[in-house]
Amino acid sequence: MATAADALIDPERAFLGCLLHLPATLARRVLAGMRADDLAGALAAPALQLVIELVAAGTAPAPVAVYAHAVATGRAAGEKRREWLSGWLIDTYRDAPPPALADHLKTVVLEAAWRRALLVHAHRIEQAIDTTDTAALRELADDGHAGAAELWSRYQAALGDSQSDISSALEVAA
Template sequence: MTSALLDPQRQFLGCLMQLPTGAARRVLSGMRPTDLADPMAAFVLHLAIQAIAHDQPPAPAVLFEHAHETAERPRTARLQQVGLWIVETYQTAPTAPEQHAAYLKAAVLKAAWRRAIAEHAQRLLQAVAESPTDEIRELADDTTDADELWTRYQAARDHNTLSARLEVAA
């Protein structure tokens, strides 16, 4: 079994690659490459955002083309790695991508929020050991990144819940 089957980030991207431009644009609303922990997944999300910005669907061939255009030298091995990753992610994506994409988006944003909280806690622990009290207080109060992620996660979760209620009611 491939790890792509169990990775919400890859499952999200696999769904995204199956969507037409308009649906992909809606799903990508509020998403950033930094929301993904895996560097390759973040890079592929960046490619998908580029594709949508050029009014192209985030299909595997389009993403690979954008990777080819933005790759730095030496690039042959890296491009091959990106291409294989994209293909495997696409092949293991759930069917009915529009139904799964909203749920997976919320799952990805929830994980990003949890990472932001963990990183904030780690900075606080380090500051407690090394910084003056005033700096610790400022750092403790600076939850902007985590708060912003929480807002985007809630919006994705609420949209997913509303869509599920509408489907059940229909």
Template structure:
């Protein structure tokens, strides 16, 4: 375990904050979040489990997340269970617990996801610019749906007004 990574990674810190929350608070903070918003595969995996647990009406405690993973086959084998258990324990144990930290980190994670979506879109355009027919290129240029969606969710996260339903 690299403690510095756990403490300085916004995605892990966000998830760590959520792991400490009661159900209703977690539900509000998770509003508008998707597992695909995470760049790190393990963070994405755990966020999906957290979303499922919260959508089922439970607090996202590490033991509940672990139980969900093992009963649904999302932590196969002894090694998979050990890796998830260690990750949850490290993240839970090294999370900074300050008021509103999760809300702030949510915006940090969503902004980073939006920037990645823009970069991916730009890469697709750059790749196609010299080789694609103009109609294909025009469609690619207009195909900003994922980035637009992330932008809207990021803007909504900047000023949460009412608790919303979790995206399951």
């Protein structure tokens, strides 16, 4: 079972926790430019996908809504899986930092995704460097750069968004 300390050291979980507290309109703004595969966590990425789907349908991503959506779409099959998911969602919601940190956590998550993309690309090049002909190696170098460049653009956009003040929007929503 997750602990409160996990939320403090896991930016993906903290980001999801913030989202679970937001109304749909604010969550939609925070999620702009995000993809589920930006998260590396085994449950975080599928949970973010559920949140994205709910918000796209205009539903606030409250824990009960995420859980119900997972069950309705067959992504929480089996009693043990449903029990584990409900506990994880409750813990993530309870241990979340203030929702005003959602934009900042988005930038942290996107930066980590960009760094992972660079690392994967670097490993591919490293593995191919001694055994691949130069034309194929050049193509490999160019292919990976596009994905990292796209992530870099989304990260930079998020940095600009994080300068905005979500707390004033939360006060209006309350």
